[in-house]
Amino acid sequence: MAQPPPPxxxxxREAWEGCSVLLDVNDGDRLAFFRLTPGATxxxxxxxxxLQPLLGRPFGSLFRVGPDGLLPCQDDGKPRDAxxxxxxxxxNRSLVDNxxxxxxxxxxxxxxxxxxxxxxxxxxxxxxxxxxxGNKTVFSQEKYKLKKQKKYAPKVLxxxxxxxxxxxxxxxxxxxxxxxxxxxxxxLLLSMANVGAYSDVLAVDMVGGLVVGAVAERLGGTGYxxxxxxxxxPSSIDIIRMYNLNSEMTSRIFQAPLSDLCSLKTSGDAPGxxxxxxxxxVPDESxxxxxxxxxxxxxxxxxxxxxxxQPIDIEAPEPATDEHLNQGDxxxxxxxxxxxxxxxxxxxxxxxxxxxxxxxxxxxxxxxxLIVAAPGHEVESVVADLLPLLSYSAPFAxxxxxxxxxxxxxxxxxxxxxxxxxxxxxxxxxxYQVLPSRSHPHMQMNAFGGYILSGIRVHKPDPLGxxxxxxxxxxxxSMLVSL
Amino acid sequence: MMVPxxxxxxxxxxxxxxxxxxxxxxxxHDSMRAVTVSAAxxxxxRFGVFRHADWLGRHFGSKVFSSGGVGGKGxxxxxxxxxxxxxxxxxxxxxxxxxxxxxxxxxxISLVVAxxxxxxxxxxxxxxxxxxxxxxxxxxxxxxxxxxxxFDFHDQRADSAREDFEKNGLSSLITVAVRxxxxxxxxxxxxxxxxxxxxxxxxxxxxxxxxxxxLRQDGVLCSFSPCIEQVQRACxxxxxxxxxxxxxxxxLRTYEVHEGALKSATANEASSEGSSLPGKKRKIRSAGxxxxxxxxxxxxxxxxxTARGHTGYLTFARKSVHGSQTGAAxxxxxx
Numbered sequence: 043m044a045q046p047p048p049p050x051x052x053x054x055r056e057a058w059e060g061c062s063v064l065l066d067v068n069d070g071d072r073l074a075f076f077r078l079t080p081g082a083t084x085x086x087x088x089x090x091x092x093l094q095p096l097l098g099r100p101f102g103s104l105f106r107v108g109p110d111g112l113l114p115c116q117d118d119g120k121p122r123d124a125x126x127x128x129x130x131x132x133x134n135r136s137l138v139d140n141x142x143x144x145x146x147x148x149x150x151x152x153x154x155x156x157x158x159x160x161x162x163x164x165x166x167x168x169x170x171x172x173x174x175x176g177n178k179t180v181f182s183q184e185k186y187k188l189k190k191q192k193k194y195a196p197k198v199l200x201x202x203x204x205x206x207x208x209x210x211x212x213x214x215x216x217x218x219x220x221x222x223x224x225x226x227x228x229x230l231l232l233s234m235a236n237v238g239a240y241s242d243v244l245a246v247d248m249v250g251g252l253v254v255g256a257v258a259e260r261l262g263g264t265g266y267x268x269x270x271x272x273x274x275x276p277s278s279i280d281i282i283r284m285y286n287l288n289s290e291m292t293s294r295i296f297q298a299p300l301s302d303l304c305s306l307k308t309s310g311d312a313p314g315x316x317x318x319x320x321x322x323x324v325p326d327e328s329x330x331x332x333x334x335x336x337x338x339x340x341x342x343x344x345x346x347x348x349x350x351x352q353p354i355d356i357e358a359p360e361p362a363t364d365e366h367l368n369q370g371d372x373x374x375x376x377x378x379x380x381x382x383x384x385x386x387x388x389x390x391x392x393x394x395x396x397x398x399x400x401x402x403x404x405x406x407x408x409x410x411x412l413i414v415a416a417p418g419h420e421v422e423s424v425v426a427d428l429l430p431l432l433s434y435s436a437p438f439a440x441x442x443x444x445x446x447x448x449x450x451x452x453x454x455x456x457x458x459x460x461x462x463x464x465x466x467x468x469x470x471x472x473x474y475q476v477l478p479s480r481s482h483p484h485m486q487m488n489a490f491g492g493y494i495l496s497g498i499r500v501h502k503p504d505p506l507g508x509x510x511x512x513x514x515x516x517x518x519x520s521m522l523v524s525l
Numbered sequence: 526m527m528v529p530x531x532x533x534x535x536x537x538x539x540x541x542x543x544x545x546x547x548x549x550x551x552x553x554h555d556s557m558r559a560v561t562v563s564a565a566x567x568x569x570x571r572f573g574v575f576r577h578a579d580w581l582g583r584h585f586g587s588k589v590f591s592s593g594g595v596g597g598k599g600x601x602x603x604x605x606x607x608x609x610x611x612x613x614x615x616x617x618x619x620x621x622x623x624x625x626x627x628x629x630x631x632x633x634i635s636l637v638v639a640x641x642x643x644x645x646x647x648x649x650x651x652x653x654x655x656x657x658x659x660x661x662x663x664x665x666x667x668x669x670x671x672x673x674x675x676f677d678f679h680d681q682r683a684d685s686a687r688e689d690f691e692k693n694g695l696s697s698l699i700t701v702a703v704r705x706x707x708x709x710x711x712x713x714x715x716x717x718x719x720x721x722x723x724x725x726x727x728x729x730x731x732x733x734x735x736x737x738x739x740l741r742q743d744g745v746l747c748s749f750s751p752c753i754e755q756v757q758r759a760c761x762x763x764x765x766x767x768x769x770x771x772x773x774x775x776x777l778r779t780y781e782v783h784e785g786a787l788k789s790a791t792a793n794e795a796s797s798e799g800s801s802l803p804g805k806k807r808k809i810r811s812a813g814x815x816x817x818x819x820x821x822x823x824x825x826x827x828x829x830x831t832a833r834g835h836t837g838y839l840t841f842a843r844k845s846v847h848g849s850q851t852g853a854a855x856x857x858x859x860x
Contacts, residue, residue, distance in 0.1 A: 052646030052671070053720055055742055102743035102768070102846040115847070202743065204642045226632070226775055229639035233631055236614045238665040239645045240529040242537075262645025264532070264669065407537035433538040434586030435612040449782045449826035456782075462609055463554050466780040466826065469632060474753075474772040474838065476760045481753055483774075493780075498551075500609055501586040 052262070054286065057096045057200060061286050064201040064211060068192040073211045075203065075284050084112075086196055101202035109158065112198060132179045146171040151194075161195025168194075181480075203284050205256040212252065212281070213488075220281070221249040221417030222443050224491030226471045228256055234439035234496040235411035243267040244303075244409040244431055246424065248416040249441075251279030254295060254392075257413070258282065263290035268396060268404070269297045272416075272424065282392055296400070297393040300427060306405035307430050408433030412499075414440040417492070422451040429460050434501040437463075439494055448495040461497040468493050526694040527613045528665045536612040541582050547692065548585070549617045550575075551609040559613065559621040561692070572606025585612040613693065615662040622689065625682050628658035629725070629749065632777045633836055638666045640841045641721035641745045650715060650739055651675040651723045652706035652732065657686040659723070664690075664698040673698060674715065678705040710735030717741060724748040729755060730762040737766045740844040751837040759840055767842035774838055778828050785825045 057063055061078050067086060076082055082093040091111040096103075104115040146168055154164055168190050169175050175183060191197075201207050209225040231253065237243055237260045247253040247269050257267045271277045276297045396404075409432050414421060421440055432438060438461070442448045448466050455461045469491050473484045527547075529535035542548060546562045552570060560568055566577035573591025580589055591606040611617060616631055629637070637659065643649065643666035654660060654677035663673045677683045680703050687701040704712070707728055711719075721744055722736040729748040736746050746767060748759050756772055763770050 051720070051741065052644060053642070053741075100742050100846040102843060104847070206639050206642055225639060226636050229635035230632065233616060233635035233638065233662065236616065236665075238528055239668045240532050240535045242535075259644055260666070264645065407539050410535060410537065433536060434584040435536060435610075436586075437614060437616070445780065445826055446824075449780070449824045452782045453784055453824040462551060465554065466782065468778045468780070468828075470776045470778060471636075472774045474756075474774065476753075476756055476770075476772045476840070478757070478761065481757055498611060499586060500588065501584045 054101075054202070056098055056100050059097060062203050062284050063093075063096060063101075064203045064207050064284075066199040066201050068196050069199075070214070071192065073215055075208075075211070084198070086198065096200055099200060101200055103200045105198040105200065106161070107196055107198070115197065132177060134179075134182075136177055137174060143174040144168065144172055161191070164194040165190045203286060205259050205285070208255065208281065208284050209252060212250075219250050220252045221415060221441070222490070222492060223249055223252065223415065223417070223441060224469070224471065224488060226469045227441065227491040227494065228252065230467070230469055230494055231413050231415070231439045231441055232256060232260060234437060234494065235413045236437045237261070237411055237413075240265045241267075241411055242404065242407070242409045243411045243413065244404075244428060245269050245412070246271070246300075246414040246416050246428070247279055248277050248419065249281075251281035251283075253413055253415045254279045255282040255285040255287070258287055258291050258295055258392075259285060261291065261294055263288065263294060266294050266296060266396075266400070268303070268409070269295065269393065270300045270303055270428075271297065272300055272419070274299065276393065279393060287392070292392045295392040295394075296396040298396055298401070300424075302401070303404075303431055304427055306401060404431070408436060410436050412436065412438035412440075414438070417441065417443045419447075421447050421495075422454050425451050426454070426458070429455075429499050432499040435498060437496065437498050439496045441492055441494055443490075443492050445493050448493050452495050452497075455497065459500075460502060461499050464495065464497040466493055466495050527615065527618065527661070528668045528693075528695060528698065530669045530694070530697060536585055538584065540585060540612075542580050542585060542587075542610060544581065547613050548580070549611040549613050549621055551611050557611075557617065557621050559618070568608075570606075570608070572608060575608065580610055583610065585610060615665050618661050618693065619658045622656055622658060623685075624656055625685060626653075626655040628656045630658070630833070630836065632775045633749065633839060634659050634662045636773065636775050636839060637723060637747055637749075638662060640839070641723065641747055643667055643671075643721060645669060645671055647671045647720040648715070648718055649673045649721045649723065650711055650719045650736070651725075652704075652711075653677040653679070653725055654683060654686045654701055655725065656682075657689050659725075660686070660690070660699060661693065661695065663723070664695045668698050671698070672700065674700045674702070676702050676704040676706050676711070678703065678708075706735070707731040711739050715739050720744050722746045725750075727755070729759045733759060733762045734766075737844060742844060742846045744844050746842045746844065748840045748842075749837045750840070751835070753838065756838045756840055763840070763842045766845055768845045769843040770840065771842070772838050772840045774835070776833065776836070778832055780826045781829050782824060782826045785823070787823075787825070 054061070057078055059078055063076050063078055064073065065076060065084060066073055074084070076084065076093060078093055078096060080094065083090045084093060085091075086107050089107060091107060093112070095105065095112045095114070099114065105112040106115050107113070151164060154167065165187065169187065172186070175186065178186065205228065206225060209220065209223070209228050212220045213222075213224055235243065237257055239262060241261060242265055243257050243261070245253050245257060245267055254267055254269045261267060269276070269279055279297070282295065412428055412432050414425060414428065416424065421442060425440060429438070440448060440451065445466070452464050452466060455464055471491060472487055475482055475484060526534045542562060544562060544564055548560055548562055549557050550560050550568060551557050552572060560566070562577050562580055564578050564581065568575040568577065575589060575591050579592070580587075583589065586609065588607050588609050619628065619630060619634070622628070641649070643663065645666075645668060647667045648671060649663055649667060651660060651663065651673060652675065654675040660673060660675050667673060675686070677686065683701050683703045690696055690699045690701065706724075707726055708731070710732065716738050718741070719739040720741055722739055724732055724736060724747065726732055729750060733746070733748070740746065746763070750756050750759065760770055760772070
């Protein structure tokens, strides 16, 4: 069998001017997103460092703070213990906590710093002047070193923002903004909803854009994701700016009010009725034209976007991410059309209103998947409105942080017979420490990542046609679906 | 077609079942099978006899009834049996495929896809192929232009997997080859070309150096092992040229939902016989029955009492970029 050559790389492996990056300071102690603009800086300790040294560097590179800012680490940055765990005989019997073990004073350290000693040199000095260090076990020596290294020789890891790293970062730092959705839960939503290339995904994203961004990443510039919202203003999907979505991927994201989508069904399947006379659809806003003139169309939508875009930047609760999104133009990159993003020269804005043609297509063909992530909302009625918009046999996945709303929703779907394969699941994720003779689950774990109701929309026979047969088998059906 | 390769062959409400389609026949959530539709075909199950000819032209997702008169077993009413015909997806395929090996299920699969950071266009290496459960989901993740190169040392298993992929329209996304990856490593031609590598091998540490050679910088490796001793050894090997080594276990807890009337603590005994906590036979009833005065009728949920307790440990690691920066490739020698 002739094997075609492997396709060329699709994942950017090096940081470029204008891209979004995730900086991980001291092994997860601090995580923050930045836009690599010429003036962007990160504050580490009391030092403000330019991000320019990151340009062209591979994602995964480690940096340290030198006298003139960030410097790439030459070593692998990983002080590794040699193992030998079984032979450890030392213990903590002689350890007395009387705060006299360290003979180096804070003045001494300040003096060293003034003389230009490197962070690593200070750590060495601290170890040399610790009277107890030699008596510690190998493991606690390692711990001690690490603690001092974090303080005096901080390391900055350049990470590539992806669904995995973005979800993990928000879950760790701002779980409420993403509705406490853990990365394994998000992954399950995407799988259960069968999201892949050329999907037409209908999404209710009230988790800041995490779901829309993750879907757009999986679509890879094909298919469409339509983010629908309940009220008159779209819910914020600002998190998609953390993803490095290129213009093709961004152009696949649409936003439409639920009422517009619902009228696709209530107005019947007559194709003509959808076109033109939909109240919420900008008539001349077709998909193609929006690519050409991204900035001067759909003013109303633009306003909605800019008003909802603000809060996320401002309400950063921790100083740890004070620079969070505020660097350069990451806060409003697409509305102004001013970003110098090299891979998206014309940067179409995410979340345009879909064209009437697209709406008509969705009305006739149905969406191929549905994901609902409205963690603070009652979902039963929303799902009842949304399911008819799905194509027959299309899977759906509904996230919630509470069980009861999903149970109610599942029950009503069982009664209405609109869906089969209904199941409520809750993922359980445990991380392990794996070290020679010291493997065990992490002492701290997250105990809750959310619930998912999944199922498959089915074709409901004509109510008049199959009525009799339906009746006769109704009993069987209800037993089957109730798990 | 399980994974659309162009916008025209995706499943929509307009698509009807035609000759040669694979449908997943859904009896109940734990009882499904994949069937290739042919005009002369007949499916017989406990719900009766179903003629494929009756399915042609119907929507995917349709409910179809067994041919009149031929009743199912187990006291079901004659002629009343029905099934649903679903469009196949990787998730459904995992539930219906023939097990030639132990397979991965949705929880592990979805975490693997997310942590390997797969997106359309990625190149991925996998060993072993096994029954192709994970492979099918990997193919969806890299479609339409990416590729999964999967290797199994078992000739027959590779053939069966290849047939399955062919049948599901995945041949252009998946290349199956016979090769002992533990013994020989991955083929040199993929050196430095893989965005991700997945290993499900009894001795993963033998293949890890080769995996390191195949990966692009910052690419992700995943090793799946049921036993912690395997994980232990794999992690030791990974430390030489990988960073960000993390081991997880993921399980799913499922919930059962019932409409149940809980007895009121203050009500007298009289009403006890009609009410019940949901039993197996509980039917969904609205109106009348639920109006039983002193009881609180509501939808209640609880975890199912049985669950899978362990599948395996998933260890993820990122190929270290240090060393490649200075142009030295000596970090990851192939065995």
